[in-house]
Amino acid sequence: MEAASALELPALELRGIDKSFGAVHANRAVDLSVAKGSIHGIVGENGAGKSTLMGIVYGYYAADAGTIRVDGKEVHIAASQDAIAAGIGMVHQHFMLVENFTVLENVLLGAEGGALLKKGEAAARAALGKIMADYGLEVDLDAKIETLDVGTQQRVEILKALYRGAQILILDEPTAVLTPQEADALFRLLDTWRSQGRTVILITHKLREILAATDRVTVMRQGAVVATRDTAATSQEELAELMVGRRVQLRVAKDACVPGAEVLRATGLRYVDARGVERLRGVSLSVRAGEIVGIAGVSGNGQSELLEALAGLLPLAGGEIFYKSEKLAPPGTAAASRAARLHGIAHVPEDRHRMGMVVGYSAAESTILGYHGDEDLGFGPLLSNRAATTRTARLMGAYDVRPAAPALRSGNFSGGNQQKIVLGREIDRDPELLLIGQPTRGVDIGAIEFIHRRLVALRDAGKAILLVSCELDEILGLADRILVMFDGRIVGELGRDAADERALGLMMAGVAQAAAAE
């Protein structure tokens, strides 16, 4: 009897949640009701307040106003412990794992269960073994986090939540860093989870995932909830329009490509990482002016290393790089990276948090990263903060960064807006060659459209672009020529017209393809 009445109450109910960060009104009187045993999607533009709302539910931020009910009972969540006690688990947009701890240590962190670690450990191992078997979540408990790829790290985060007995699991952009296979595995897991009567809240920018996986979906815009729909009764187009407030083109139109002179040529690039693994095994490629060359591949097959090597950042074990037929100095030093920039090579790195910006810097300081030597930024050795702020304000206007606050800490911008800051900084230089990795990771669809337009415009202006992306849609939508990487090699090349998702998928999986042989 009790079970029946509990079923009618929502698993999680938010009423009038309000939150401001200084002048930024991140959540405005948000009401949200999530049914028990459902998968509930939340979508919205970058900075709409999704992470903030979930942060409040998980005890990271204190709401200025509003109430939280779990299974109909009002709960006070002042810290994560309270959320965990209420059966809420969360996997963050940016993982919160201790890199040099093992998986087990990370899972136990904060839930050690007594002063004697050993005893708790044995019990935990048994419990975790059962959870892993139940959900098919295989992880090596004794592996150090830093040795795991992102997909596995995410499984650790999920494991952590399950171990703490979560009944409601919040996932903040879980698939942004996953390969399609990993994403599929994740959704199968969520399905099992739901069938056991537990609840999932899923934040994502990929509307396809919303349609495929959720039962209901809530749209947020500028801190407020603008609509909630049954997933079955909505479409990508409607959701996109609700999010952005206007029609969005999901694929940017572009003219045929008119390639010009060769801008970049790399021959036989080889790179061996610190652990002795050969990440690049003789990669050769060429990029011409006025074309976008896309590099497709399942993440971890050397694309990231290729991009960093071309930008002058990784010491190569072999191979040469030519820029406009001039040989570049061997990469791997600050001088090489500086020289590349001086040549007009811009680089939007994949890892915007550790490389593309300094999270502790103000947006203005992050906006001059790499260009801090610019003459107009100060007199002689002096650096003018005012000049940097002026430049940043202009870029924020041009790239629609929200909030347009140059003094705000870079890390406090929402993920998509951080990306726009980095992108604006690099494209603004009008580079001859743009190296760009995962340009729209974590970026909302309105901004994707904007970024794609920018890239196409840059191409049409006769610039060369090398694009690395794990999103097949993005590669197919933008690239004029597609190279597929597998295991440190380029295993195939497809013209834009010859490429389709199937052919690419096979190549990415390492299945030798006729195109590779020709």
Add this chain to the structure above:
Amino acid sequence: MSAGARLPRWVDLGLLPLLNLAAAFLLSGLVVLAIGEDPIKALRILVNGAVGYPEAVAFTLYYTTNFILTGLAVALAFHAGLFNIGGEGQAYVAGLGVGLVCLYLDFLPGFAVVPIAILSAAAFGAAWAAIPGWLEAYRGSHVVITTIMFNFLAAALMTYLITNWLLDPAHGAPETRRFAGHTTLWTMQQMLGWFGIKAPRSPLNAAFFLALAAAAFVWIYVWHTRAGYRLRTVGSSHKAALYAGIDPARTIVVAMAISGALAGLMAVNEIQGAQARLLLSFTGGYGFVGIAVALMGRNHPVGVCLAALLFGALYQGGAELAFEMRNINREMVIVIQGLIILFCGALENMFRPTLARLFARQGAA
């Protein structure tokens, strides 16, 4: 993404340190009570001894000068992500730089020899710090370990040089002869005299202004120059630095050198200003206190100056206290300093959550 709530700036920089300080004094009062002395009276003696009369103020500012310089040294290195705990040794070796110039170049006129001696102090301190910097940057030896070792090396080296080579055989103590008058810095007494102000004799000298100038320099250098931007970028992330075309290794060596130069200027205050001769162990632990000063001053030059003033006052007032109260000796004073470091440095965040909650509530209302 951090859980730490933001506090208004004035709370962060003003109220919070004051609360910490009050807590430290309260606990110190209990300790004083426990050893059978009157804490109120002790506090009165302490304050009076630190700022109660002109001579006390002069001594306080003289100690403050040392703490500003060693504190700045730690703060600057910190912004490059380096923990320089070798200020003591760097200042000691810098004393050699001052001493050599004042002893052997004293045929030069004052306007030449005084700045040369100051630069020499900075250069010696810089060199002594640059070596651990180089070892960290290019050999991966941690700067914390090497700077500690370099403190010992400096002590051994200076003892050897002073007792074997530099000491003045005419008088038995292990110290050099007095420097010629024109090679030393103006005393505050002298300078105030120009304006017709009568001041008591004290070791306070022109190096005090040097320290303030150094604080201004650090502020400009770290936050308003391209080099400072490079330094902070390296301090935040080597990956981002490399991406930006900044050479982390080189930046580390430069940062350590500047840090060492700042610590080295402390020798100017002691050797060229107060003592007018080079002597053993003149650094007296100021280099180590600099760590606490930087910690408490949040690695900002203004904070460092304020913290240095506090420590200067404690040093001077504490000496008076040890003199006046039978049960309180120098070690007691060090205990009080320790409590202040504990509350303002290590337990800096103790009152923060409470305050944050208080202000969050107020903000919501």
